[in-house]
């Protein structure tokens with residue numbers, strides 16, 4: 001699967017309306033999932049994932065009031081963040097993709113959250129490069145999916161202890177992408193259990209980054225505090 005980053009910076013009024021509607025749709029779905037789960041929407045942060053869409057789209061959602069944006073590739077995040085900065089827009093950037101050590105500095109130039117920390121060598125690279133505290137979630141691989149990243153559940157707590165000992169890392173919680181062949185409820189139940197274990201080691205690590213467009217309501221039902229929605233906001237990729 002390849003995707004091209006469309007670097008257009010034009011704003012188109014029709015597209016602006018479409019994106020505002022996408023944001024509203026995402027917020028509506030979060031509210032509905034929260035109502036079903038007896039939770040407050042204020043406890044679920046929307047991260048709008050704009051990967052493959054142009055910087056102009058990211059700028060539009062920020063102007064429409066969205067504060068948190070996610071990207072999964074360093075080489076897409078950097079120019080997009082720069083394009084927004086030039087327009088005076090400085091959202092909170094969340095890096096959510098697999099991260100190579102040699103891209104850490106590039107990511108830290110704009111991202112204040114990294115959701116995909118999954119190995120000690122990456123923790124060490126972030127600790128060396130970070131000039132100020134960076135929020136991290138530890139990504140767990142629930143299904144041993146090759147190529148998607150994530151620490152195995154058995155290795156989560158040792159990784160957490162190592163990360164929590166670094167001066168400029170703030171371990172904030174767990175993250176996962178539900179395995180393709182799993183029932184979402186099963187995945188997010190297990191993630192909630194792992195979140196409890198993580199909190200026994202790092203009490204402040206209360207975030208659960210889970211839920212994409214297809215499994216949002218299950219994630220919210222199982223305690224997600226950060227949901228990462230791409231297609232719901234931006235449309236089909």
Ligand SMILES: *Cc1c(COP(=O)(O)O)cnc(C)c1O
Pocket residue numbers: 049051072096097177211212213214228229230231232
């Ligand atoms: C793309 C992506 C998302 C958003 O997925 P949608 O299906 O577009 O909502 C969430 N998390 C990660 C890690 C992603 O790569």
